[in-house]
Amino acid sequence: MKSLIKIFGIALLGAATFTSCLGDDVTSESCNYSIQNPVIEVTGPETATVGQQVTFNIKFNSGNGCYTSSEFSETGTNPKTITVNSTYIGCVCTEATQVITKEYKFTPTASGEYQFKFLSNNNTFITKTITVTQ
Numbered sequence: 001m002k003s004l005i006k007i008f009g010i011a012l013l014g015a016a017t018f019t020s021c022l023g024d025d026v027t028s029e030s031c032n033y034s035i036q037n038p039v040i041e042v043t044g045p046e047t048a049t050v051g052q053q054v055t056f057n058i059k060f061n062s063g064n065g066c067y068t069s070s071e072f073s074e075t076g077t078n079p080k081t082i083t084v085n086s087t088y089i090g091c092v093c094t095e096a097t098q099v100i101t102k103e104y105k106f107t108p109t110a111s112g113e114y115q116f117k118f119l120s121n122n123n124t125f126i127t128k129t130i131t132v133t134q
Helices: 002-020
Strands: 032-037 039-043 047-049 054-061 067-075 080-089 099-106 112-119 125-133
Touching (some): 039 112, 039 125
Parallel strands (some): 047 125
Antiparallel strands (some): 054 099
16 A cells, blocks of 8 residues: 555656646747848859849858748848848757858849848948949
8 A cells, every 4th residue: 555655646746747847838939039140241243134133142140059040131122231030949059150151132123233231240231232234
């Protein structure tokens, strides 16, 4: 009978321990967030022709080990301001960062000069200008 009581006590303690962790949801929305990553380098052509796709290679730091993806957001037309918005998932993240390179593509529809401003550190910009001809 004593061993049955011990087994019941251990089972009850285990159940209490397990249910006390149920409130600690490590995948909750508080552990998922998005931020703007500052651009550290932009490379690409200085000239193009109308209808020719232009590709800029954009480099930025991942920030931490919970980095999962990124996308560009654009405002304005000329100049066009581009920011890198990255998504992070996880409550426990390594401090390891990596330099990510992502392509930004643009196809001009008319000749002229096009200016692109990529958001960098401290509200500064890396500016690239493309001259487009027929």
